[in-house]
Amino acid sequence: MVYASLMNPVSTFTISLALTTSLCSTANLSGQDDTTSGLHHASPEQREYTQHAMLLAHPALEGRLPGSPGIAAAEQAIVTSFQSSGFRPAFGKSYRQPFEFKQGGVFGNRSDAQIVTGVNVGATLPGTGALRDQWVVLGAHHDHIGFGAFGSRSTAEVGQVHEGADDNASGTAAVMLAARLLGERFTQKADSTPGETPRRSIMVVTFSGEESGLNGSRYFVEHSPIPIEQIDLMVNLDMVGRLVENKVQVCGTQSANVLPELVQAAAEGIDIIPVLATGLTSRSDHASFYREQVPVIFMTETVFPDEYHTPEDEAWRLNFTSATEAARLAANIVLMASLYPKQLEWQEVPGFETAEGGPSISDIKIRFGIKPGNYGDTEPGVLVSGVSSGTSAEEAGIMTDDLLTAWNGNQIIGVREWMLMMAEHEPGDIVTVTVLRNDESLDIPVMLKPR
Template sequence: MSTRNVAGFLDNGAEKTIVIGGHYDHLGKGFQSGSLTPDSQNQIHNGADDNASGTAGVIELARYFAANNIKEKHNFLFIAFSGEELGLLGSKYFIENPAVPLKSISCMINMDMIGRLDETKGIIISGWGTSPVWGKVIPDLAKTRKMRYTIDSSGVGASDHTSFYLKDIPVVQFFTGSHGDYHKLTDDTDKINFDGEAKILSLIAQVVEGVDKEANEPEFTTAGDPHAGRTTSNFKVTLGVMPDYSFSGKGLRIDAVSKARPAANAGIEAGDVIIKLAGKEIGSIYDYMDILGEHEKGQTVEAEFLRNNEKKVVKVTF
């Protein structure tokens, strides 16, 4: 089966381009893995929040910037990614086959699940640590709208901004939070806060305008631990790797390695497949997480991995 990313380019004749994206795929009729509704195969999973809300955001922002009669200092590339639920496949494909040179991308703004705004909790903004520009532009705009928000500095997560961050591109993601309808048949339009989403899109539009008006291009900065904000408090250690969530073979395939972290210090590289850690076999990412939960900082263990089908063993110190 094949699928496509869907893109629209607003050409302002500029050297730099701002990417605005969100994934449009969901779980279909439940035959692929991921549905949390029991016995839900052959039943349509509409995914109103995940991620029709973000897809609508991409379309609305494209409409807004195309019709504002302003020639901004940046071009805009609006992308609806496919294959996100299977492991960020659409955004990975774009990064490997970019429609514009990667060096010309100023920053990437991602919308994933922005349809359930609770005014008392606000929104979650990820990627804050990937560029100083977010801390410069966003706070005053959010304050004007009386929009509460919390931040996650990490540039990686289970959404498409990760693919851009791993290529040293500043990213920011907007998210209204998890809920009990996630990946269930009940994630439908009756649960969407339409006024709330409109408020979020108004904020994002002004964030884009703020970045466009900056005298300098957003500076990329390496964000914190890739596991920050993603793992439970039981995890005292990390390898400092980004797993390849689309990998279906045995072991943990590494998509990216953070500098100066345990894996990098041990010589583990992107593309390696870890098959054993601390003497325990890794069949899936869940085995890997179980092993992490059993260790403390400062401990040294053996990691066995495959690199181009050649088996290697190294010592890893957490």
């Protein structure tokens, strides 16, 4: 691979610029029709987002594993993007915050886990007036799992590059685009408004070490360059590249009373639909802030794709149009929160997952074979909006419009909770799935097939 010998910042900077130049050229993208079709007619924002995402998910970055030359190149590209958007260094005179952590397995629990150095990348846009010392943080994790030595859901292709296009080049690219939009919008607002409008300062930060257990965000809150009590909101984007039916799940709005109305207002003029979810997962970087009683918003997909944590999570599969809209929505949320004149008071979110151990979604070895139709709904259960051919669900007789209510007698609260239940099983296991069909409760035995 190109990056095998790039072991210093100068080299990674050079290769980042070379990759950026190549990705900006349509000629160099010929042959990737699924990725680039329609780019000539795309908006400037969509073209910018596409270039960011394709750079971060480029195979030459070898899956952005912390401690590797590939992730160093990604981090340099992020720094360059933040600088060009007019943001200042977040960590003294540096855009980088290095830290050490244990990498490997779920939350670093493999016996062969190693100590590596991760790097958070952060930048700031100062606020004005009475709100200047309060902050809104916009973030995403930029790391992935490299060649899949840990965290991979693929057993057939061990050792292949896991590009991590959706997870989480998509969220990182959204933060990069949102930073540029925020820089422009603050300048425009200052030019059009007499005097200084009070607004909170903004920090954009991308975290490393998330895949081994939120290491970067946890280190950030423990060594924050700004007092944690002065952070009024943290917005986290994780997997926004493959939105289904133009819907983005927005979790955490219960963590401050004004957030549901703020999100709906921010969505005006945005061509995606925010689905306000109940509950809040602890398995992405917003959780590190929530535990410090910072209000949070978590933006993610409504349905996890089958390619999650496999070598097939590639850039050509991304929906660049809807992902660009997710970036615009995030920018609007941050802008409106920065201008909100009152304090955002933290509130506990019922159903927050507190456990950091146990199975992870990346551990799922089976494929059930349905398309969930109500991800993020407030009612418990998982609605079946479609059944895939040749899967466990089809062979067991699961039908469209069934509502999955229990798994081996345990209530199914929602899609994420159900996925964690699936992570506990091996191919060949037989489970009893309770479904509600035409107001009748049925217990259906299902033999689980491998993914």
